[in-house]
Amino acid sequence: MTKIGIVGLGLIGGSLGLDLRASGLEIFGVSRNPKTCEIAMELEAVNHADVSLEILSQTEIIFICTPIDKIIPTVERLTLELNLNPETIITDVGSVKAPIVERCSQLWPNFVGGHPMAGTAEQGIYAAQKNLFVNRPYVLTSVETTPEKSVEKLREIVQKLGALLYDQCSPIEHDQAVAWISHLPVMVSASLIDACIHESDSNIQELAQKLASSGFRDTSRVGGGNPELGLMMAHYNREALLVSLSQYRQSLEQVIDLIENENWERLEEFLEKTQQLRGRFCS
Amino acid sequence: MTKIGIVGLGLIGGSLGLDLRASGLEIFGVSRNPKTCEIAMELEAVNHADVSLEILSQTEIIFICTPIDKIIPTVERLTLELNLNPETIITDVGSVKAPIVERCSQLWPNFVGGHPMAGTAEQGIYAAQKNLFVNRPYVLTSVETTPEKSVEKLREIVQKLGALLYDQCSPIEHDQAVAWISHLPVMVSASLIDACIHESDSNIQELAQKLASSGFRDTSRVGGGNPELGLMMAHYNREALLVSLSQYRQSLEQVIDLIENENWERLEEFLEKTQQLRGRFCS
Structure with missing residues (x-):
């Protein structure tokens, strides 16, 4: 069973977890807030939850769903503190791509910038919902160094979510x-x-x-x-x-x-x- | 039974007709288009309809519901061509008030500028609907020369429509x-x-x-x-x-x-x- 990591269990992270867990993947969620971890478990948005990034060490794809200013610091910590398999794909859901993809691809060559364009006016784990991404755009922005097979794996995820894939554009x-x-x-x-x-x-x-x-x-x-x-x-x-x-x-x-x-x-x-x-x- | 005239049987004129006819008033509608007159009759937006302004000669309140650039020309024709009783109130539904009120009050001292702020994306008589004005603002803009009893009569109409009355502002x-x-x-x-x-x-x-x-x-x-x-x-x-x-x-x-x-x-x-x-x- 593919192991998926999600850092940041808010509206986007929580909704990703709900859909991907329901589709049979094993979800490892991380939130700084222990209460959020508990709720994510109750809502079945994750299979495992913890406040520590350690829980992600065996995952194959990690989604960074933090606020945008925490994406680069999170990737820094993941790549420094965990002994991740180089095959592990790290991707994000930030609404801006160029500065993030530039820095994160340096930190982790197997990084793929992503942007699922879905949302509601609500925030937080309680706003998470199934099928949030259905028929909504999901952009993947490759750069020259991005491994094609990593993009391919993310395309499969986008398909599971029922989202509309856009993968033919640069971060800029x-x-x-x-x-x-x-x-x-x-x-x-x-x-x-x-x-x-x-x-x-x-x-x-x-x-x-x-x-x-x-x-x-x-x-x-x-x-x-x-x-x-x-x-x-x-x-x-x-x-x-x-x-x-x-x-x-x-x-x-x-x-x-x-x-x-x-x-x-x-x-x-x-x-x-x-x-x-x-x-x-x-x- | 109070006789109400409506010139222009589109969304606003037609909707006014529907509500006011339903409230027991006798509605005389005018449209340049004979087909529109027919439809307004079928929809029960009016009791009588004609392409000629003549039909309005005995009415007590006349609503001008034409496009804004036709309001002044219509009031000119009404006051020149019909032998209206000076007690007849003429009012309009234009979304701009100062230039209209200035000119129309000269043409007809018993003119009261009005602006019901309701609408839909649709236009024309088929877009007319009951209760369009319920809980929507309806502005009446008096000037120094506006007869208070005419404003009072229009307040009663606004109340019948279920609209929110604003009558404490100048056209400007x-x-x-x-x-x-x-x-x-x-x-x-x-x-x-x-x-x-x-x-x-x-x-x-x-x-x-x-x-x-x-x-x-x-x-x-x-x-x-x-x-x-x-x-x-x-x-x-x-x-x-x-x-x-x-x-x-x-x-x-x-x-x-x-x-x-x-x-x-x-x-x-x-x-x-x-x-x-x-x-x-x-x-």
Whole structure:
């Protein structure tokens, strides 16, 4: 029975455990919190759980499901403190790939960067659920040194999860793509909330708050999300995000310019184009 | 039985008709399209329907539910072509109030600007539904010359619809409030779509389209909406929208600046603030 390690038993780690254990693999879970280990056992997200990485020494594939800033330190500890078989694959689930893959591939040649794009607004082991990854993208980002047979083993796992595999992009391509469709929206949306709270006339401010409905709710949703996640996106994907923000600024300036100059014909063309092309991203 | 006129039998006009007819009022509907008149009769959104405004000559309250650019021309025709009783109240449902209220109050002193903030993604008479306005804001914007007893009659209608009445704001206050929470989000969201389609690397562009999920979908939704609506917002609410866009540009520049300068502490504060304050708009 293939032995799978999972470090970090939150929403993603816990959900991976639930599906992989149910598919017959033997799951070894690690959390810093003994209570989380207990819960993961009760929920049958793991077969074994411990606060120590030691429990992973015999595993064949290890998923690092910690917050993004703990991925590299965890791989450092795994490779220094355990006497892992060189065949052991280490993979992660971080939402940014280039800086992680670069460093972790140095630490462990058998590292494969991964990014399952699934989630809920909830966090923690209690948010874990079966089939979280079904029909959701799961990106694997190989680099030149990545062993093909390790990627192949992870493809099998992705298939077990029912996820949609994307394995034809580099870490840098992945990071720019998610900057556009995931990290840029957070900053655009947060800026909307910030702008609205700057209305200083208290009558108008109060009325705006009362009248806000689905349009404001949807456009502001990701900007009102977990601040730590937003910070991590900006921190770890800074360059790609700045590229996207710079283009966004230009698009916004164009809209402002068209409205200032009452160029209604071109504004209509602009809005027709955005209506039409949104479908490429949201089918 | 109070006689109610409705000009424009689309989503809003049709839904008003359904509720008000069901509450026992006698509804006279006008559409330029004879087929729409027929359908409105079949759906029981009206008691009488015609392509001519003549049918409204005996009504006591007339709702103008046309597209926003047809509101003033319709009030002009009503007041010129029909010999309306001066007691007849004319009201509209346009999403911008100042330019409409200013002109229509000159044309007809018994005009009361209104804005029921309800809708669906659908348009037209077939989209009309009962209870569309229940627990949705319905703004009435009086000006100095607006007869109080007319406002009072409309309050009763708003109550029949089960809507939430807001009648303590001027047309200008209304327009700035909706600029913030309704019109600004459209431009912010359309700019996001426009920015994303500027990625010129075809691998990254394709990947971005494939990976886009709920975050992108929600943030881009109103920017991918009806271009005519977006254009009308910008056209009719230009000044208030430019005030909001100017503040939005500042908020965005602040975010870009914090990321460029790797000022993570202040970016986290910024995102904590937007997370916290969003709740004032979305309860």
